[in-house]
Amino acid sequence: MTKLVDCRGLACPQPVIQTKKAMAEGETVTTIVDNDTAKMNVSRMAGKEGYAVEVEEKDDGIYLHLTKAGALPEQTTAPAPPTEGRVGPTVVLIPSEGMGRGDDELGGILIRSFLHTLNEVEPLPDTIVFVNAGVKLTVEDSLVLEDLQFLEQRGVEILACGTCLGHFGLKAKMAIGEISNMYTIAETLLGAGKVVAL
């Protein structure tokens, strides 16, 4: 019982969102897309969700056959990066509420612009880590919540420092991602192929 999702003509991030919806309803999904970006985004998200991806390029579209694999890829792919040399996950580290120093209002606009733009450019980071006042971006009423939700739907892992949320009294208000500790944060940074630190 394969669920068919026709995403031809749909703009990003719709193909990913619709595919994810279909995954919730069945073990196998075939998504039809009409461009390479959608193909990459859907395949990437499927991989993270533990699906095997088979690509079939037909005249009327790119057919992505997604089948739920047994194990989650976490264990199978995580140890792989070191053997592939420098290739590894891309991690973005956000240590403050704004981008850069000098003017807080400007910094706020820049970080909003940055997170909005992450949804429009390639490549997508694998993980975004929020520490210190950066965690304020992950709580209720954050102006970037919608952008972070899109990123998460597309397979980007979002980690927020639990110590930091606690420090600001914001643990109960967290609205996106996972609460993380310094072990996971340190491992994520050290295991990255590339860290983009703001």
Added chain:
Amino acid sequence: MSDSEYSVVLFYSTSGAIRAEKLSKEAGLRVKLIPVPRHLSSDCGVCLRCESADIDKVRSILDAARVEFEQISAL
């Protein structure tokens, strides 16, 4: 205007964009400050994205508050 879902309003200054966002939000409109799309400008700047259906409302809010804007384009 085209039938795009969103339109953007470009301003002469960042502070104009910030004021416009504040006023539009106070009026209950769904708006967002985003970077100026590449096809509209190569400069680093922010603009106000709004739903195309709301464009007349945004225009009158800006006119009433005398916030000058450069142009309005479909996204």
